[in-house]
Amino acid sequence: MSLKEKLVSSFLAFELDTDINSPIHDIRSKSIKEFEKVGFPDKKNEFWKYTPIKKVLNEELTIFKKKRHLIEFDKVKDFFLGGIESYKIVFIDGMYDPLWSSTTHKGADICILSSVLENKKYSNVISKYYNTIVDSKESFSLLNTSFSKEGAYVNIPKNIELDKPIEIIHINSGGESSLMLQPRNLIILEKGSKAQIVESHYSLIGKNNISPYTFPGYIDPLTNTLTEIHVEENANLDYYKIQNDLDTTSIIDNTYINQKKNSVASCHTFSFGGNIVRNNLNFYQNGKNINSILKGITILGSNQHTDHHTLVHHANPNCESYQEYKGIYNDKSTGVFNGKVIVDRVAQKINAFQQNNNLLVGDHSSVNTKPQLEIFADDVKCSHGCTIGQLDKSALFYLKTRGITEKDAKGLLTYAFANNVLENVKMQVLKIKIKKIIANKIGVSLGFEL
């Protein structure tokens, strides 16, 4: 039986555990039916041209989890931001872990999706927002909608500026073979509200950067996550994604952001590893004077593969979007960037900028990039730039003449190359954490305080 058939038939068993009279059930059954039609994308699909997703779609994968795995705090404490107060929503193997979480219903709703989805009190919110901006033809989004029942739920009420950042942490214990996880987050920022959210995906690390539980025949977990974000008028969101995973685990991430008038939303994606990582980041601008910021740093090694697909749809006048993605590729790693900007006919006075810079370091590393513009309005300023290259030889020489070793000089320049993406990171703790990861990844000892 193929994975597709298996998943479709799993739906019957999955249903048994859910309330089939709820409106969510309708959404789920519709999605699984659509998924049955669409199936998994193959290489002929333009959107998956450069990512061999088939490699991770193992037939053994299952959505059913066998048991709960306990993890000692020592092993995961580095996964938390630390140093500051924060709201935390922690999931282990897709299940909520109340022990390390700190949620609230005071002032704002910061809790788990399962407690909201089938609660009458929230039915208005759910029908207004849930699954309303998700691509109804995209295989993995459909799959997530069919099977997801757990994830983070955040609702910041009108004119509230959240006092602390929110951490959404997904941990793979790796204790179980062939698990396919379907986490789902729903984030709503009401008019004039403000929040900072950090979403991260980690796995327990064993020897050689693979799962500590690995046994012969072990099949690594595949996470298929979906995040729906609604940013209402005048609201302001900073969203950070950290993907620093094992060489063997894979993530498919679909994020949909719907912005209303005068809102600002930024999304930083830090991809530092994973077997195959695919990010579909979609921004829809539904109002005037909207600003969207998409930034990313990708540093890969070994056989890792990361694919960034971004879409910014300018449907209204006087909006801006700014994209900046940098990639550093070591060893045999491969990177993909596919950025798409659509400017509708009515969307005049748009300012859209897109930049993608790549450093190829590894002898067998490669990059495929496709910065795409589709423009139907004339009074716009749209530009994109894309480079692939190496470190500047004269800059390297300059540093060497000042007594810095070649290795350190390269490290410094590489660090500087990636660093300016961090400019807009407002959370100081996070900035330092990322800088440390970057310095560590490129093996440079920075002679200065971060």
Place this chain on the structure above:
Amino acid sequence: MAYTEEELKKELEQQEYQYGFTTKIESETFPVGLNEDIVRSISKKKNEPKWMTDWRLDAFSAWKKMEEPEWSNVTYKKPDFQAISYFSAPKTNTKYKSLDEVDPELLKTFDKLGISIEEQKKLSGVAVDIVMDSVSVATTFRETLAKDGIIFCSISEAIKDYPDLVKKYIGKVIPKKDNFYAALNSAVFSDGSFCYIPKGVKCPMELSTYFRINQAGTGQFERTLVIADEGSYVSYLEGCTAPSRDENQLHAAVVELIALDNAEIKYSTVQNWYPGNKQGKGGVFNFVTKRGLCHNNSKISWTQVETGSAVTWKYPSCILKGDNSIGEFYSIAVTNNYQQADTGTKMIHLGKNTKSTIISKGISAGKSQNSYRGLVHIGKRAENARNFSQCDSLLMGNNCGAHTFPYIEAKNKSAQIEHEATTSKIGEDQIFYCNQRGINVEKAIALIVNGFSKEVLNKLPMEFAVEAQKLLEISLEGSVG
């Protein structure tokens, strides 16, 4: 009296496609439809040797299994391949010995096109091969060229007279099963130009082909093969027009360029097929496959000015196989009314120290759609490959669209690739500035568009640059407003 934009618009609407006449020349046209017999008859009609007939049949059987591609960013009613006649030739005696024997009607046609063969012969020193309804009707300057050992003739003659050369190179750059339209062309091509420049020869004049579709209900499938032997140089021009007709006509050409070691080929095109009327009715479907192969230290340069055709779909490409080879692509694509263009290039870097430059300027006006689609591929063994790409789009009015689809694939870490794209419009301030200085709106637009496309126009040979400049003005006048 000030010249208002309204007046300009009106004038423009009355501006007809000036090459839209038909010539009353008796033609011999095959019945419509396509099957193996038609392919055989074309081959037989042209007295081709058996290997050529077999080659065509092979391509035809491959074509039958292929599906028409749909990935491009254009929409059109697919041509019915059984409703086209695959061979149409001006009905005349076999071959002309001199121009005097050519049908005077035919000569008049060329006069109207502005390419008086006589005049060209005397003044500009351009050798012309004219292909009308897919049959080569006249080739000038053959003897002068022959002195240098240059072969310049129609491809059907080449198949007969130089079978070894043709056999060696045809289908080598664009395999007959390369794509849907290339396969179709390989099966049914009726004529085209053939050019061979021997070792170390610098072709003393510009070579030129002029294509024209005359007969209604026919498709034009010509094939061009240019071979520049070691150390040689050639500059090749290509121009095209077609009568105004309500139905869509199909043009599916194949152009193969081969630059051997140290050779250089410069290939320029001014494409001005009938673009259809203001309502988007009629016009030529221009689905062309063009590709060049570079050996060591050689250079291929494509320059194109695309102003015509209802739908254009073409990607002149360079395969930089040899070390130190260079590929260039300079393009201006103008779309107006309901025209659609999906054009760009492919630069495939395989050899060491290869370089490529892409400059693409897209200008869209009216209700047209203009796309740039390009590929820069750096192979695993292509050390020190260098690419620079720049695609700029100019939008006029808000009913048109400009799109870019650049694919960049780097598999070697020593590659250096830069890609830039911008989209803009003609600013009111720019026009105002010109107006202040006594330049009217019409001239101001021409000035700005010329400046916008200067980098490409500069690459065209003199005779073409003037024509191209005029074409740009005609295609775009009054589009702003």
